[in-house]
Amino acid sequence: MDMLAGKVKKTSLNVDSTMNPIDVLERPIRLTARDVTVHYGAKQALHGISIDIPDRAVTAFIGPSGCGKSTFLRCINRMNDTIEGAKVGGTIKLDGEDIYAPALDVVELRARIGMVFQKPNPFPKSIYDNVAYGPRIHGLARNKADLDEIVVSSLRKAGLFEEVKDRLQEPGTGLSGGQQQRLCIARAIAVGPEVILMDEPCSALDPIATAVIEELIDELRENYTIVIVTHSMQQAARVSQRTAFFHLGNLIEQGPTEDIFTNPVNKQTQDYIMGRIG
Amino acid sequence: MAIDIQTSPEKASSDRTALIRAGLRRRHLNEQIFRGLGIAAIVIALGFVALLFVDVFRKGIPAFVQSNLHLSVTFDEAVIGSDPVPVRGDFVSDAEYTAANLKWQRDLAMLNWNKIVEASLRKAAPEGFEIDSKQIQTIPETNARHQIREMFVANPSLLGQTVDVDVLASANAANWIKGNIDRSLGDGQQQLSPPARQLIDTFVDNGTISNGFAWTIFTNVDSRAAPASAGLLGAFVGTLWMMLIVVLLAVPIGVAAAIYLEEFAPKSRITDLIEVNINNLAAVPSIVFGLLGAAVFINWFHLPISAPIVGGLVLTLMTLPTIIIATRGALMGVSPSLRQAALGMGASKTQMVFHHVLPTTFPSILTATILGVAHALGETAPLLLIGMKAFVASVPATPFDQAAALPVQIYLWQGNENRNFFEPRTAAAIMVLLAVMILLNGVAIYLRSRLEKRA
Amino acid sequence: MNALVVAGVLIVLLGISYQTGWSKSRNLVTADGVKVHSRPQYHGSFTAIWAMIPALVILLLWAWLGGGITHNYTVSQIPQDILVSLDQAGLNGAIIRINALASGYGVAGEIAPWEQAAGDAVRSFNFLAFAGTLILAIVAGGAGLIYARSRITARLRARNTVERVVNVLLLACSAVAILTTVGIVASLVTEAYKFFTFINPLDFFFGTVWAPNNAGGDNHGSYGLLPLLSGTLMITAIAMIVAVPVGLLSAIYLSQYAPKSFRSVAKPLIEILAGIPTIVFGFFALVTVGPFLRDFGNAIGLQISATSALTAGIVMGIMIIPFVSSLSDDILNQVPRTLRDGAYGLGATQSETIRNVLLPAALPGIVGAFLLAVSRAIGETMIVVLAAGNAPILRGSPFEPVSTITVSIVNQLTGDTDFTGPQSLVGFALGLTLFVVTLCLNIFALYIVRRFREQYE
Structure with a gap:
């Protein structure tokens, strides 16, 4: 695996050559996207996005609302398939495998690339059933004991177990917003994904709950490749190792988070960081 | 054994993938079945719409065709008699004239107009065709006599003349012509007597009976005595x-x-x-x-x-x-x-x-x-x-x-x-x-x- | 004729009064140049209201009391010696003859001189009364007009008055809905109460034999509700068995799977079923579905009657399909997209998402829709009148003719309308039962659906 180290720099496209060549993360590349475009009907939402996502690190997508960062995120686990009239072009590869290949099973793909959404969306089931749902449909547990173990360990990893261990059979919708979001993270972890996509996971939460989730993201980084969309630059700066800046459907700039925030190359990035672009 | 996500992620990951793959075929099959059920439900619902419309149309369209009898009717003096039509000039007051006119119309209504209808039917029938009076009256609709009487009331000068008149065939005759009743049924189950049925067929052949669009459905009111003329x-x-x-x-x-x-x-x-x-x-x-x-x-x-x-x-x-x-x-x-x-x-x-x-x-x-x-x-x-x-x-x-x-x-x-x-x-x-x-x-x-x- | 004259007078009065108020108002503007509170239209309407209300009050008073006054006058015109010789029926007959003479239609048979005299008197009385009322109305309207005109000044808050009147009118219109309910409850309860003076309520609600003696007489027959109720419930159950799976699955397919173009064609086509009058379904059941089921039964060795609970139930189910499907469609669309996304994001297939997440989330709403459909099936009349077989016997087989509450209402109430015997009054007792059952179902269903909506708002 170390062989792949350093590839980040070589395959980084759209990055100005004056960018700091030393990436803080010398990690293998998990996901590569090349010239990804998205059309909603006649409207083009993304214009040729190319980016590499390193393994076991947090990559943040930032940019003003409507810039296409969420759209691109949803391409990675093919959630755009569920939107009528959406057309995706270009290639996205997970471990070298084209995820838009006709032979690829989207169900399997989504089991490997989990997702956490903007608004906490626990199912109208018990806390236990929420977490157990993924393993159940995918047949990951051979028996009840297996399932219990997966549920408990997932809740632990999401930092929720201690808070809910006495009320696993109560409805997940009864939890507080922050707890609900951690439940959703536990639900995603329970399937054992390799990549977790987070679409503005804290935008509906208060600052304290946000801090808890951010801490959690930092812990999860140990085991998972995480891509997070956020409209908060502070959040990107706090949790991510790499940052990509989107604007009007284009990927303007990407690089180590520190560089993007302290030394942006592109004028538009600079304007955004300085608060000049909404 | 539960999948150990803690210790060796790579191993766990490939185990999981194998498990997921194993279930995929069954799950996709279920997906197809479920989708098929949805399509079946749509097909059933739309099928009912289609069935209902086709059924009503198939049954209803023949009713827009009516069988008309083209008769040449003679306003026979022997039947009608030669009571003069009241003329206003003969009376002193309007009231007396109205009374006389009403009496004249009432007298006309008492006449047996069926005789005139029957005579015209017999004229149209082949020479020497044997059918009794009651049977032959089953061929035209019962309102034919009213129709002819009203023609006469409107125009008394028709007395003794012969004019062409279209009258409706009776409902039973129409059933026979359109095949609404099974022709192979025995006499006992038929509404019409054998000679009447034979005569109707002859009429159809010689053009005395022909079919036309049933305007009566739109222009007539409901009728029980003369069902063929019942309208909306x-x-x-x-x-x-x-x-x-x-x-x-x-x-x-x-x-x-x-x-x-x-x-x-x-x-x-x-x-x-x-x-x-x-x-x-x-x-x-x-x-x-x-x-x-x-x-x-x-x-x-x-x-x-x-x-x-x-x-x-x-x-x-x-x-x-x-x-x-x-x-x-x-x-x-x-x-x-x-x-x-x-x-x-x-x-x-x-x-x-x-x-x-x-x-x-x-x-x-x-x-x-x-x-x-x-x-x-x-x-x-x-x-x-x-x-x-x-x-x-x-x-x-x-x-x-x-x-x-x-x-x-x-x-x-x-x-x-x-x-x-x-x-x-x-x-x-x-x-x-x-x-x-x-x-x-x-x-x-x-x-x-x-x-x-x-x- | 009279109605036309009255309408004409009212319209002229309306026009004149409006015009008067309007022109006075215009002159106000030019005369003083002071700021006028209301616009000329309001002064016109103000005057019109003042003119129309007295006129209408007088006309309505006459419409209400006039009949009685005319009646008394007519009776007073019958000579005393003849009056005493008449019984009630004879008096009514005499009044009808006099009115016929008065209206100039003429009567059959010989006309007695006193009849002619009374007829002439009533005719002139009618004319005078009509003319008098009309003139009184015009005078009252005119007085109102003049009073209103005199009140028009720049300061007059005519708009506020007009708006208050409009407000009262609007309130009266919405009271119609309440009055309808009151009317329904009052008529059902009073007539049903009369029925229960003949028949013990216990015998009605728990009786197992339905055999009204429609011939009349002292023996009223028996009025047991249970055979009708069982028939109603059996047909409703069959209808639900047909409608719920088909309706729900087609709603699922249309809202979740179908491409937009297919949905935009198929949805209205299915909804055509909802617009077809029930008498048409009844005919379809009677002449097509019933015979088909009978032949089908023969083919597989099953005795199915052409008119049976099965026939009526299946066709009623077809009728309810669009009802279930469009309600379920609405409900499914209310489940937030994020829930579906959550399941997809875990790798659930579409059907897994629908079955495990969407349907459980939508369940309360769907149950509400289901109850509304049940209530509709219970109250449906024409299909069962034509296709259920009208056999009010307590039995368990759906292949045999049954009868329902609605069928019996139609049977008992279409002959005559003198609601004196239990034979016709039972219709109201049945109607009351039907009303209460459907009302409870509706209230409960609407409550559930509303709760469901609030949950996702």
Whole structure:
């Protein structure tokens, strides 16, 4: 695996050559996207996005609302398939495998690339059933004991177990917003994904709950490749190792988070960081 | 063993993938089955629509063809006699003239016009064809004699002359001609005697009987004595009166009520009650409105039984909740900015509602009205309870006259004993009813799209 | 004729009064140049209201009391010696003859001189009364007009008055809905109460034999509700068995799977079923579905009657399909997209998402829709009148003819309308039962649906 180290720099496209060549993360590349475009009907939402996502690190997508960062995120686990009239072009590869290949099973793909959404969306089931749902449909547990173990360990990893261990059979919708979001993270972890996509996971939460989730993201980084969309630059700066800046459907700039925030190359990035672009 | 995500992620990951892959085929199969069930449900639902329409059309279209007998009728003096027609000049007063004229007509009505009909039938029959008088009279419809008498009353100079007249074939004859009755049935089960059937076939061959479009369905009123001439005109006009009443009452009252509840009513217990009440009223079975009509309008207010006025009132009450709910929905949809703009210009609340808010809801109100009327048009049960089951063979001149209604006519016709003849005719009446409804719905859709485009 | 004259007079009065108020208002503007509170239209309407209300009050008073006055006058015109010789029926007959003479239609048979005299007197009385009322109305309207005109000044808050009147009118219109409910409840309860003076309520609600003696007489027959109730419930159950799976699955397919173009065609087509009058379904059941089921039964060795609970139930189910499907469609669309996304994001297939997440989330709403459909099936009349077979016997087989509550209402109430015997009054007792059952179902269903909506708002 170390062989792949350093590839980040070589395959980084759209990055100005004056960018700091030393990436803080010398990690293998998990996901590569090349010239990804998205059309909603006649409207083009993304214009040729190319980016590499390193393994076991947090990559943040930032940019003003409507810039296409969420759209691109949803391409990675093919959630755009569920939107009528959406057309995706270009290639996205997970471990070298084209995820838009006709032979690829989207169900399997989504089991490997989990997702956490903007608004906490626990199912109208018990806390236990929420977490157990993924393993159940995918047949990951051979028996009840297996399932219990997966549920408990997932809740632990999401930092929720201690808070809910006495009320696993109560409805997940009864939890507080922050707890609900951690439940959703536990639900995603329970399937054992390799990549977790987070679409503005804290935008509906208060600052304290946000801090808890951010801490959690930092812990999860140990085991998972995480891509997070956020409209908060502070959040990107706090949790991510790499940052990509989107604007009007284009990927303007990407690089180590520190560089993007302290030394942006592109004028538009600079304007955004300085608060000049909404 | 549970998958250990802690220790060796790579191993765990590939284990998981294997497990997931193992289940994929079954899951995709389930997906296909589920989707197939959905398609099957759609096919069943659409199939029922198609089946119903095809069935009604297949049954109803033959009824739009009627069998006409082309006879050459001689107004035989031997039958009619030669009483002179009263002339005004012979009498001193109008009253005496009217009395004499009525007596003359009454005398004519007493004559056996069937003899003239029979003679003309025998003339058309092959030479020496043997059939008795009673049997041959089963071929033309029973109103043929009235038709010929009325010709004579209108034009007494026909006496002794021979003219060509088209009369309707009887319902039984029409059944035989169109094959509505099984020709292979024995004599005992046939409605017509063997010679009559033979003669009908001869008539068809020699052109005395021919088929034409059944305008009578649209131009005649219902008839029991002469079923082949039974038409929908009376029922149609009855329905028209009722719909007129519904539109004139339900629309203004419904729109006004909606405006009050949505725009003016203070939010209180009472308005809540009215709201719950209206929602429930919309779901009250229609027959209950019929009971209301029977008890209140007929038994308490002594309005005439079987009249369009009562039917119209009952259907109005039934349609009212629909119109109120639709109008409220439309009012609710008007953007608050429009309201604020109007109020900001110094308009009073009433002015704001009537000058600015209401006009924008016009398309929705119009559509709701048409759809409500279309629904009321097909309603049968409440009308049966206010006496509209009665046989009425006239066109109602006012809403207070006895009348039938289209759906009730369908109900009455389907119950007629001459199944072979009335089943197609019922289906034809249904086609007319459906055509009116489709027309109304089409107009609603068209108007809405036009008005919304303009707005 | 009279109605036309009255309408004409009213319209003229309306026009004149509006015009008067309007022009006075215009003159106000030019005369003093002071700021006028209300616009001329409001002054016109103000005057019109003042003119129309007295005129209408007088006309309505006459419409209400006039009949009685005319009646008394007519009776007073019958000579005393003849009057005493008449019984009630004879008196009514005499009045009808006199009115016929008065209206100029003429009567059958010989006309007695006193009849002719009374007829002439009533005719002139009618004319005078009509003319008098009309003139009185015009005078009252005119007085109102003049009073209103005199009140028109620049300061008059005519708009506020007009708006208050409009407000009252609007309130009156929304009261119609309440009055309808009151009318329904009052008529059902009073007539049903009369029925229960003949028949013990216990015998009605728990009786197992339905055999009204429609011939009349002292023996009223038996009025047991249970055979009708069982027939109603059996047909409703069959209808639900047909409608719920088909309606729900087609709603699922249309809202979740179908491409937009297919949905935009198929949805209205299915909704056509909802617009077809029930009498048409009844005919379809009677002449097509019933015979088909009978033949089908014969083919597989099953005795199925052409008109049976099965026939009526299946066709009623077809009728309810669009009802279930469009309600379920609405409900499914209300489940937030994020829930579906959540399941997809975990790798659930579409059907897994629908079955495990969407349907459980939508369940309360769907149950509400289901109850509304049940209520509709219970109250449906024409299909069962034509296709259920009208056999009010308590039995368990759906292949045999049954009868329902609605069928019996139609049977008992279409003959006559003198609601004196239990034979016709039972219709109201049945109607009351039907009303209460459907009302409870509706209230409960609407409550559930509303709760469901609030949950996702």
